[in-house]
Amino acid sequence: MTDLAAQTFHADPRLQQARRLIAEVLNDAQQALDGVRPADPDKADAYQAQLDAFAKLRGGALPIPYLGSGLGNGPLVELLDGSVKYDMICGIGVHGLGHSDSGLIDAGLDGAFGDAVMQGNLQQNAESAALCEDLVERACRFGAKLEHCFLTTSGSMANDNALKIVFQKHAPADRIMAFSHCFTGRTLAQASVTDKAAYRDGLPESVKVGYLPFFKPDDKAKSIDSTLKHLDNHLARYAGRVAGVMFEMIQGEGGYQAGDAGFFRAVMSRCKEHGLAVWVDEIQSFGRTSKPFAFQHYGLDDLVDVVSVGKMTQVCATLFTGDYNPRPGLISQTFTGASSQIFAAREVLKRLDERGVFGEDGLNMQARRRFADLLHAIHQRHPDKLGEALFGEGSMIGFEVFGGDPKQTKTVMDKLYELGVIAFVCGADPLRLRFLPPVAVLRDGDAEAVCGLLERALVVAAG
Ligand SMILES: Cc1ncc(COP(=O)(O)O)c(C=O)c1O
Structure with missing residues (x-):
């Protein structure tokens, strides 16, 4: 069998040599980035001018400078x-392997050596199919039946595709349900x-949505009961009109409020009794x-449709x-x-x-325990500045400063940024x-250094 021209191209030793050289150059340059460094005062004016020019172009300042x-x-x-x-937010959870990862640069080269910048409906190379297979394999690893995967470029589009899939299956139902603060x-x-409200300010209502109360940890039985009652009432009010329920299991934007296995199982099971779709948004939690x-993680493989x-997966997708x-x-x-x-x-x-991110003792759960200990120690030293509770789940780490006061919280975020930690x-x-640390590349001492700077930021913010 004759080799494809592409095979000859990719096997050319000069390409391998070029990759090795790039990796060496990268590694040399990275040696200079071995710890937190303050901004260079000589660059301050030019930096501010760039930020201002960008703000003017995009019609508003960036959320962080x-x-x-x-x-x-x-x-x-x-x-x-x-x-x-220290990047503890990683583009809101996108950079799971941190910054300038040599494996990702190599993957970028694979992309750059391809024939086209973009892939899409009429231009799919074998790697698109391989990625779908990777995602389906992971989704079905513990028994879910998510055998199909459709790729797209943003989390919102993955959700639009999910919504369309749910509506088409349940047509003519024209409503869906979701949880408060999703x-x-x-x-x-x-x-x-x-x-x-602010995110739909001035927009027409394009989907009819009913909201359910999210899990409240103080009284689990009461929380389940209340959500099921809301669900039943809504379904009675809109008989035959509800297509499905959207679950964001660990609310991100909403405040790192995590759910609970029993709560989700009860609500999803009730959805199944009523023939509703169970749609899960894992764009931040994946x-x-x-x-x-x-x-x-919550053991709901048998219930998801x-x-x-998105985010950490780099390419977004809808699985069904x-x-x-x-x-x-x-x-x-x-x-x-x-x-x-x-x-x-x-x-x-x-x-x-490969890095062992998953498992009860995997890097995600280890990072949670490590940050929990460090934050708890700060709380004990400064109970008035840092709350005791840890929010989120796994390596989605949320905490409250100054009782959750919005102004003081933003001040702490800004001080932390100045001191060398990006949070949001x-x-x-x-x-x-919140912190979304890149656990796969955290080194010994990183969590300690980050929390040391947080403690300083809290003290400075308190004045
Ligand atoms: C839970 C959740 N869903 C959807 C989205 C939207 O994703 P994107 O910003 O890629 O459109 C986000 C992004 O923050 C998210 O956290």
Whole structure:
């Protein structure tokens, strides 16, 4: 059999040599990024001018004053102001392997050596199919029947595809249900599903949504009972009109409020009794708990119909069971992902497994325990500044400073940023701080260094 020209190209030793050289150069440059470094005062004016110009172009300031230099080293990232910071938010959970990971740069080269920048409905290479297979294998690892996978470029689009799949299957039902304080994205449809008034300000209602109370940990039985009552009442009020329920199991934007296995099982089982779709949004929770998916962490494999992923997966996707396979024409994308993204996605998935991120004693759960201990110690020294409770689940780590006061919380976030740690807020009132650390590349001492800076930021913010 004759080799394809592509095989000859990829096997050329000069390409392998080029890769080795790039890896060496990268490694040399990264040696300079070995710890937190303050901003360079000589760069301050130019940096501010760049931020201002960007704000003018995009019509508003960036949420944090972050302009990256394009180089990092694991959890550390260099910014154009010359500072080096611990990135504990990672683009809200996107950079699961941290910054300038050599495996991801190599995957980027695989993408760059491909024939096209983008892949999509009429332009799929073998790696797109391989990525779908990787995602399906992980989704079905503990018994779920999510045998189909459709790729796309944003979490919101993965959710729009999920919503369409759910509606088509349950037509003519024209309503869905979700939980109070959920966040599902920014398209017109997801702005209707997301439970935040400011995010749909001025927009028409595009999907009819009923909201259920989310899990309240103080009284589990009461919480289950109350949510089931709301569900039953809504279904009685809109008989035959509700297509499914959307579950964001560990609420991200909503304040790192985590659910509970028994709660989800009770509500999902009731959905099944009523013939409703169980749609799970795992865009922030994928890769963050003891299993690849949070629905697996909570042991709900037998109950899920449609699942959306994004962020850490680099390429976003909607996974669904055979029952939910939509009719041709319903979903299609010009772009299902850039070639480099697709190779990067496969590398991330492989490395999460190889590094031992999952399991009860995997890196996610270990990071949670480590941060819990460190935060608890700060709480004991400063009970007035840092609350005792830890929010989120796995390596989605949320905590409350100054009783969740929004102004003081933002001040702590800003001080922390200045000192060298990038974090972000979640929730509203109380506002909370969240960390999404890149656990696969955290080194000994990183969590301690980050929490040391947090303690300093709290003291400075208190004045
Ligand atoms: C739970 C959840 N769903 C959906 C989205 C939307 O994803 P994207 O911003 O990629 O459209 C996000 C993003 O923050 C999210 O956290």
